[in-house]
Amino acid sequence: LAARLEARLNYWWDASAPSEAKAVGMLLNKPTMRQYIKSLGIDLPHLYFNASSVDEVDFATLPQAVVIKPGNGSNSDGVMLIKGETEYLRGISIERSKLRNFCEQVIGSTPRLADRILFEEFLQDCDPRFIIPREFRVYVAGGHARIIQVIDRNGSKEQRSHSFYTRDWIKIDDLFQTAHRPGPAIAKPLLHAELLKLAELIARDIGIFMRLDFYITTRGVVFGEFEFVPFNGIGFTPYGEKYLLDLMDSFPDAIPAGWASPGSGAAGSLSYINARENA
DSSP states (O other), X not given: OHHHHHHHHHHHHSTTSOHHHHHHHGGGSHHHHHXXXXXXXXXXXXXXXXXXXXXXXXXXXXXXXXXXXXXTOOTTTXXXXXXTTEETTTTEXXXXXXXXXXXXXXXXXXXXXXXXXXXXXXXXXXXXXXXXXXXXXXXXXXXXXXXXXXXXXXXXXXTOEEEEEETTOOBOOSOOBOSSEEOOOOOOOTXXXXXXXXXXXXXXXXXXXXXXXXXXXXXXXXXXXXXXXXXXXXXXXXXXXXXXXXXXXXXXXXXXXXXXXXXXXXXXXXXXXXXXXXX
């Protein structure tokens, strides 16, 4: 699974790839992703700053709760969840006067060099018991939602959990992935139908196997990010790996012709987005 996902990503980034493939690859760039998702009319976290370095950011104007992330990261690499003087992903205290230096250290240590740094809204989960909003990760293939993974990052690293469900919200009891401990069953969210609707809007438009990360918040379903190589393809059980490989075999990638306008990389993707918005 890992090798297959990585090879697909490398193909999208290859200079010889079709413009459609290059445009899909550019959606890992979060500013480009935001423009695309906005063009579909899907809600996103409010953006406070889109900066090339922390030096461009007026930290005094940031709200008490803010999410800071590299513009081209994945799998939560380099992400910071700040509320007051607590960073919740790492479970540590950070004085606000030292937040700038902390951000520089975290961004500087991410696996990929960050081309942009985003400062976004810290969303409120629809259930007030969860300080860190739960992630509702929808695996799509063939234009439809197939599996929904719910991640709860609240508490210590050992307490964080996840659970997997079918699109009809039947819990998958077989162990699927080992990045977190198995979590308890939860009731089907009130906005389950809306979650599927938005995930499948994107899935039908792009036509590939991918994971779409959402939050179900006090203001509705909000999009988080794309993940084309979930968990870097590792940590899945034999059951989980076979499940995903079967999806990829049964529903091969089919990016629509013309998804990107002539050109390559960000330019092609952005011109397609601009054409959509002006239609």
